[in-house]
Amino acid sequence: MMRWTSPIRSMFTVAVGLSLLAVMTGCTPDVTDIRNVGIKQYQAGLQIESMATFRRALELAPSDAVSNYYMGLHYKNRADRKFSEGDLTGAYKHLDTAIMYFNQATTSIPNFIEAIREKKDALARRGKYEQAVNMAERVAQRVPGDKVTQYIILGNLYRDAGDADNALRAYKQALDMDPTSTQARMEVERLYEKARQPR
Numbered sequence: 001m002m003r004w005t006s007p008i009r010s011m012f013t014v015a016v017g018l019s020l021l022a023v024m025t026g027c028t029p030d031v032t033d034i035r036n037v038g039i040k041q042y043q044a045g046l047q048i049e050s051m052a053t054f055r056r057a058l059e060l061a062p063s064d065a066v067s068n069y070y071m072g073l074h075y076k077n078r079a080d081r082k083f084s085e086g087d088l089t090g091a092y093k094h095l096d097t098a099i100m101y102f103n104q105a106t107t108s109i110p111n112f113i114e115a116i117r118e119k120k121d122a123l124a125r126r127g128k129y130e131q132a133v134n135m136a137e138r139v140a141q142r143v144p145g146d147k148v149t150q151y152i153i154l155g156n157l158y159r160d161a162g163d164a165d166n167a168l169r170a171y172k173q174a175l176d177m178d179p180t181s182t183q184a185r186m187e188v189e190r191l192y193e194k195a196r197q198p199r
Helices: 006-024 032-043 047-060 065-084 088-108 113-125 129-142 147-160 164-177 182-195
Strands: none
Touching (some): 047 065, 065 088, 065 113, 088 113, 147 182
16 A cells, blocks of 8 residues: 655645546636647548547637637648549538637637637538628628628628629628728629629
């Protein structure tokens, strides 16, 4: 039978006490280092490793916006693979999971534009154009940030849904805010090209 010496017992007691104090005061471990490793793995194309790393980060901090965003990206990528394999049911399941992660990211940081954009794209791929467009309208009207970009995204959603009138309206709102916006002008030109109308 192993007997603990007094200094070892004291260190163990202090460690347990600090852990309990951290839990009782609501402290969560810093997940920045874990998250950064996950981002590097994602950028290197190591999907399995990256997902495992972000899962670990979310175990420690479930509402971490960046980790939720990257998990959403992972599930969107998986959905793309399922679409290419002709597995619509699997693709929709992965898109629903991606949307759940993007929701969490935008709940933690309401004006997280990248997560909003990816969520809208996932909703559109899922066939929920109306829901995606309604969300884009709300974001463009209420969420602070780059309004020109938000209206361009809204216009793209309308265009992809086949609603040229509302797409043009959104692009014009972007141009009213910034008449020099090259991106908005390009999207208007694409819209006219798609409709085969003179510019």
